Each structure stands twice: as C-alpha cells, then as structure tokens.
Amino acid sequence: MELFEKKLNSRQIFDGVVVKLFVDDIELPNGKKSIREIVRHPGAVCVIPVDEDENVIMIKQFRYPFSEVLLEIPAGKLEPNEDPLEAVKRELEEESGVNAESVEYIGTMYTTVAILDEKIHMYLATGLTYKNAHPDDGEFLEVVKIPLKTLVEMVMDGKIPDSKTQIAILKAEKILAERKNKVIK
Amino acid sequence: MELFEKKLNSRQIFDGVVVKLFVDDIELPNGKKSIREIVRHPGAVCVIPVDEDENVIMIKQFRYPFSEVLLEIPAGKLEPNEDPLEAVKRELEEESGVNAESVEYIGTMYTTVAILDEKIHMYLATGLTYKNAHPDDGEFLEVVKIPLKTLVEMVMDGKIPDSKTQIAILKAEKILAERKNKVIK
Numbered sequence: 301m302e303l304f305e306k307k308l309n310s311r312q313i314f315d316g317v318v319v320k321l322f323v324d325d326i327e328l329p330n331g332k333k334s335i336r337e338i339v340r341h342p343g344a345v346c347v348i349p350v351d352e353d354e355n356v357i358m359i360k361q362f363r364y365p366f367s368e369v370l371l372e373i374p375a376g377k378l379e380p381n382e383d384p385l386e387a388v389k390r391e392l393e394e395e396s397g398v399n400a401e402s403v404e405y406i407g408t409m410y411t412t413v414a415i416l417d418e419k420i421h422m423y424l425a426t427g428l429t430y431k432n433a434h435p436d437d438g439e440f441l442e443v444v445k446i447p448l449k450t451l452v453e454m455v456m457d458g459k460i461p462d463s464k465t466q467i468a469i470l471k472a473e474k475i476l477a478e479r480k481n482k483v484i485k
Numbered sequence: 486m487e488l489f490e491k492k493l494n495s496r497q498i499f500d501g502v503v504v505k506l507f508v509d510d511i512e513l514p515n516g517k518k519s520i521r522e523i524v525r526h527p528g529a530v531c532v533i534p535v536d537e538d539e540n541v542i543m544i545k546q547f548r549y550p551f552s553e554v555l556l557e558i559p560a561g562k563l564e565p566n567e568d569p570l571e572a573v574k575r576e577l578e579e580e581s582g583v584n585a586e587s588v589e590y591i592g593t594m595y596t597t598v599a600i601l602d603e604k605i606h607m608y609l610a611t612g613l614t615y616k617n618a619h620p621d622d623g624e625f626l627e628v629v630k631i632p633l634k635t636l637v638e639m640v641m642d643g644k645i646p647d648s649k650t651q652i653a654i655l656k657a658e659k660i661l662a663e664r665k666n667k668v669i670k
Contacts, residue, residue, distance in 0.1 A: 303547040303554050303625050314498050314506055316522045319600055321499055321506050326549065329625045336549045337501045339524055341600065362488040364511065364521045365602035366595065369488050377599075407643035409651060410551065412596035412603055414562075415504055415526065417550035419646070420597075440488050440514045456659060458592035461604070463648045466594060470655040474641060 302329040305336070318342075318377065341418035345387045346375035348468040349398055349425040350476065356451055356469075357396040357428070360442040371444075371454075372462045373469075375420070384421040392425055394435055396443055401427025406471050409464060420464050424472055448473060487514040490521070503527075503562065526603035530572045531560035533653040534583055534610040535661065541636055541654075542581040542613070545627040556629075556639075557647045558654075560605070569606040577610055579620055581628055586612025591656050594649060605649050609657055633658060 306327040314321040320340040328334050349357040356373070363370045376391040378384065388403055403425045411418045433443050451469045454460050460469070491512040499506040505525040513519050534542040541558070548555050559580040563572050573588055588610045596603045618628050636654045639645050645654070 301625065301627050303545065303627065305547050305549050316508070317520070319506075319522050319524065321504075321524075323501070324549070328623055329547075332623065334623060335502070337503050338550045339504065339506075339601075340550075341597075360488065362490050362514075363595075363598040364490050364509070365523045365525075365598065365600065370595070370598055372598070407640075407651075408646055409648040410548075410555070410646040411648050412526075412601065412605075413548040413550065413555055413557070413647050415550065416524075416597065416601065418597055438513060438517065438519060440486065442486050442488065455592075456656065461593055461595040462598050463594040463596050463652065466592075467648065467651050467655070470652070470659075471641065474655075 304329060305334075308333070337415060339416045341416060342378050342380065343418060344375055344377040344420045345384045345391065345423065346373050346420055346464045346468060347388045347392055347403065347423040347425050348373045348472045349392060349396055349400060349428055350448060350472055351426075351428045351445075354448045354476070355445045356448050356472075357398055358444050358446050358451075359395055360444060362440065370462050371460055372465045375464060385423075388421075388423045388425075393431070395433060395439075395441065397431050397433030398425070399429040399431060400425035406468070406475065409467055411463060422464065422468055422471070424468075424475060448476070489514060490519075493518070522600060524601045526601060527563050527565065528603060529560055529562045529605045530569045530576065530608065531558050531605055531649045531653060532573045532577055532588065532608040532610050533558045533657045534577060534581055534585060534613055535633060535657055536611075536613045536630075539633045539661070540630045541633050541657075542583055543629050543631050543636075544580055545629060547625065555647050556645055557650045560649060570608075573606075573608045573610075578616070580618060580624075580626065582616045582618030583610070584614040584616060585610035591653070591660065594652055596648060607649065607653055607656070609653075609660060633661070
C-alpha cells in the first residue's frame with residue numbers, strides 16, 4: 301500500500317526560542333488534500349546514570365505544561381550542531397553532578413510522532429564519581445538517588461509518567477541484567 | 486527547594502485542528518521572569534494487542550514530521566470528553582481489526598514534558614478475535630503481525646523509534662512473563 305504523504309506547501313506560524321510551528325498542505329496517498337500541523341524542535345539527549353550499587357541519579361523538576369513536579373532522568377535539549385554525546389556529558393555534570401567512566405548510546409526515541417519531530421538520543425552512564433551539581437541559571441531541580449529496582453516497580457505501577465524516563469529505566473534494567481548473566485556464565 | 490513556576494500571563498499564538506500553541510510569561514522560583522512555549526493537545530490512547538501465541542498486531546504508518554514510515558502499536562487521539570477506554574476499543578477495531586476479550590490499563594505516559602501537555606493512556610489487549618480493519622477516511626496504514634519476542638529485540642536494538650511503542654512492548658513483556666510465572670508456580 302502507498303503510504304507516502306506529499307508536501308504541497310508549508311506555512312510557518314511561529315518561530316520561538318524552543319519550538320517552531322508549521323501548517324503544511326499535503327496530498328494524501330489517495331490524491332486528496334489535507335493539512336498537517338507540525339511542531340519542530342532541535343532534539344534532545346537524556347541519560348540514565350547508574351552507580352555500582354545500581355542506584356540511579358534522578359532529577360525532580362517542575363514541568364510547566366502539567367503544573368507538576370516530575371521525577372526524570374537527566375536530560376537537555378541539543379544546541380544547534382551539537383554532538384549528542386558532548387551534550388550528554390554536559391547535562392550529566394551540570395544536572396546530576398557526576399562524572400562517568402562509560403557513557404554508551406542505548407537508542408533514540410521519537411517523543412510523539414504525529415505532530416512533533418523531536419528525537420531524544422538516549423544514553424546509559426556507568427562508573428560514576430560523585431561531584432556537585434551546578435544547574436544552569438534559571439534551572440531549578442532537586443537531585444535524588446533511587447535504586448533501579450524501585451524505579452522499575454514505579455514504572456510498572458504507572459508512577460513515572462515521563463516517557464524518556466520510562467524507556468531508559470526498562471532498557472537499563474534489561475541491559476544490566478544481561479551483563480550480569482554473562483559474567484555469571 | 487522551591488520548584489514551582491508561577492504563570493503571570495498567557496498568550497495564544499495558534500488554535501489548530503490538533504494543537505494549540507501558547508507563550509506564557511512566568512515567574513521562576515527565584516523571582517526572575519522567563520517565558521514558556523507550550524503546545525497543548527487533547528491527549529491520546531494507545532493499545533498493544535497481543536494474541537494467544539504472543540504475536541502483536543502492529544501498524545505501519547507514514548509519519549509526516551519525520552517523512553518516515555514507522556512501526557507502531559495502534560493509537561489515536563482523544564475526542565473532547567471521550568472516555569479513554571471507549572477510544573481504545575474504537576481504535577483497536579478500526580486500525581487493527583480485532584476484538585479483544587480483555588482491555589486493561591497499563592499506565593499513562595507524558596510524551597515530552599518540557600513543551601507539550603499531551604498524555605497518552607496505555608492499554609494491553611488480550612483474548613483477540615481477528616476481523617477486518619477499517620481505518621478512518623484519510624488514514625493510510627498497513628497492519629502487520631510480529632512476535633512480541635522479536636519486538637522486544639527490536640526495541641533493545643534501537644529499531645523502533647516511537648516512544649509509546651517502546652514503552653508498551655517492554656511493559657507487555659514484563660506483565661505477560663510475570664503472569665506465566667504465576668501460572669507455573
């Protein structure tokens with residue numbers, strides 16, 4: 301089946317500090333016309349820092365769209381042309397106040413595919429050395445340390461709404477369990 | 486630490502078919518002023534339909550913001566005041582062409598917490614009876630059946646970018662494994 305949608309025309313509605321908004325006229329696979337509202341975003345990185353005792357460094361932060369304080373892994377948006385790995389190392393040090401011996405890529409997520417082009421590149425950080433967090437000016441957050449096992453239970457019980465945090469916790473659990481398995485064998 | 490951000494003023498930039506965009510003036514916890522760009526969305530539902538042989542009914546769909554065909558679980562946005570469970574049953578029948586004996590809630594995800602207020606309510610459907618899919622007019626999709634085990638490997642290998650699909654696959658695997666464990670005991 302033909303699935304491709306063809307762009308006919310694009311109109312920029314808003315050019316903001318973080319997001320840009322476009323309304324595009326498109327042609328559907330059956331030749332009919334339709335529109336798409338698209339939010340464009342520079343992309344972001346996130347990282348799950350897990351220490352030797354399988355504790356995770358988490359961030360509590362007020363999230364304005366929900367008026368809620370959420371429990372999340374460290375993350376930040378990409379600067380133009382910034383290398384994701386460099387961005388991760390920066391966020392790790394600024395937000396969670398740790399150095400990591402190993403920072404490995406564990407996949408990318410598209411946050412919400414119908415309306416937004418944001419990609420979040422995900423990393424696992426291990427071999428942690430604790431230092432002091434020093435968030436950006438205008439960034440207000442609390443750093444907390446929680447066992448990975450507890451976080452997995454919280455995800456399964458629906459107690460961690462943030463999507464990147466849910467994925468990173470479930471992936472980290474599987475990756476680390478598989479490594480331990482290999483060592484035991 | 487005080488984390489709350491206070492709304493001072495809200496200006497609506499765009500009122501679309503799917504999204505609304507606002508720029509709000511806010512006061513940070515330290516009393517300084519800043520702005521927040523917020524996209525508002527009616528919310529959505531998604532469902533992972535798993536049959537008796539642990540195959541999952543998946544959807545292939547062109548996603549305009551990325552110009553890519555993505556592999557996803559069935560999903561759809563909520564109509565105003567629509568009950569999420571009713572919406573799931575509708576999407577399940579329309580998009581994937583199955584009836585389900587059991588549709589259970591497995592948690593909610595916030596897609597991208599800094600800029601968007603979208604919540605996706607997630608469900609697991611089991612006890613499937615196959616019928617015929619009949620997507621909405623203007624909705625072009627392909628239905629495919631893939632073993633849950635394969636999908637878990639694809640998520641771990643970074644081959645399924647869509648966030649709701651990653652979460653639903655990893656959660657469904659854990660939920661179903663735990664149930665089998667209980668039966669065996």
